[in-house]
Amino acid sequence: MLNPLWLKTFVTVARCRSFSEAGRHLVLTQSSVSEHIRRLEQHLGRRLFVRDTHSVALTADGEAMLAHAGVILQSIAKAETQFRSSKLKGRVRLGSSDDVALGPLPTVLAAFRDAHPDVELEITIGMTGRLYELLDAGAIDLLIGKRRLGDRRGVPLFTGRLEWLARTGTLVDPGEPLPLILVAEPSVTRAVVLDALAQAGVPWQIVCTSSSHAGCVAAARAGLGVTVRAEYLAARGLAPPVNRASLPALPDVEFIALAARRLSRPAATLLQLLHESDLRGAWVGE
Template identity: 80%
Template sequence: MLNPIWLRTFEAVARCHSFTEAARQLGLTQSSVSDHVRRLEESIGRRLFIRDTHSLAITSDGEAMLAHAGSILQAINRAESQFRAPRLRGRVRLGCSDDVALGPLPAVLTAFRNAHPDVELEITIGMTGRLYELLDSGAIDLMVGKRRLGDKRGTVLFTGRLEWLARAGTTMDLAQPLPLILVAEPSVTRAVVLDALAQTDFRWQLVCTSSSHSGCVAAARAGLGVTVRPQYLAARGLAPPVNVASLPALPNVEFIVLAAKRLSRPAQTLLQLMHDSDLRGSWIGE
């Protein structure tokens, strides 16, 4: 068993390169320090230091143990810090775009709820453009959504590629204007798509506008035209058009978290969790 007291003593000796100095820093006797290291060596059956009256050297097993000791002691410190701190109470008003809510957000909310069960979550799902308005007016504390064109605010959590989607098996008639199904303004996705099309020679026509991505998916399933979704979001019954390679390339979009100027402790805690979570850069959708 790796006793954390022995690990702390071992780490101090390795850092100080001295039993005497480690004892002084830890407020222990030198014999206690020696005993802790000896018992740790006995528990793992490996020698951690080579020492004589004039020198002290750490062994290869000692180097390996030092790496494990650091991780173990950090985990213990985090656990002790969490349970020493008073339980968080209050409310967090979170705004989230529906494409993020259908993707990676639930795992973060589960982790936050498990750690802070006394905090009330008030979640508003809406188009990213509307969430910016709510944040700027003080109606929400945090928002997670796509970054607006030209906007530098917020912290990037991950990057997603937009893709064209239509009813499975659809081939777009490139001799006709591209029949677009897009969400209504204010919408970052809408702005990104129209900006991308404006840089091409493609003709296009808005055939359907919806207040949500779900409405766009329904219209696309009905065969009204082509819509756009982040690549990580599955949409049953939809697929890239057969001739999608002939359509204009769509850019990546940055998904960000943006906070109000003043945050409560619960909101700050959720913000930090988002920064540290697998939303940040490594999330892969189903």
């Protein structure tokens, strides 16, 4: 029989890609985390991680087990919510970046609503940088978005790679400044892109600024220039430039959940659901 404690430890290690980091999130020693994984692997008769002194990666069996573990833990959480929790009432003020909102977030919110129909959800969609400001000002309870450069707050939910996108068939002229379409400040994506270009010594010019990723996609479809978007978000009519190899590689960005210091019970319950949900699923853009 699969021990839910082993599964929770396994999922946390898979998300953090680190035994020590998982231990900090679970308030367990690293040896306890290792023991949970060892016993789970022994029970399954399969190796779930490939690890060395510098990295932790899922094996093919580990990837398959991660999907099953997420379903099992969500089912357990739903049962506990239904039979052990008293009825929740109140309000949760959630901030989400618009790229996350285009993904499976509605599924998570639907599950929360089904379990807690008396809780009011107040959702703010905006750039991650602006959401940080709202959280620090006490205007929202939770945020889901990219981790801000230099900021170590928040619990990692998943990692996504940024990619260059433009109207299909676009050929970037290496002799001219790169025509950029980016979201307005404050934006984690904007900061990451401009930093990558500066390090590579690539000249650029902002040709269009938008308050949302949807606006950037529209401008790119119109052929105004090149934009950037997380690779899991498809966008019809856009593709990497034909000569994308001439552009600097963009780094992975961490998507996190970050909470206010004091949370109401409804907000804490939603935060727990976000931690346990697989927000890395197949996302489809507009």
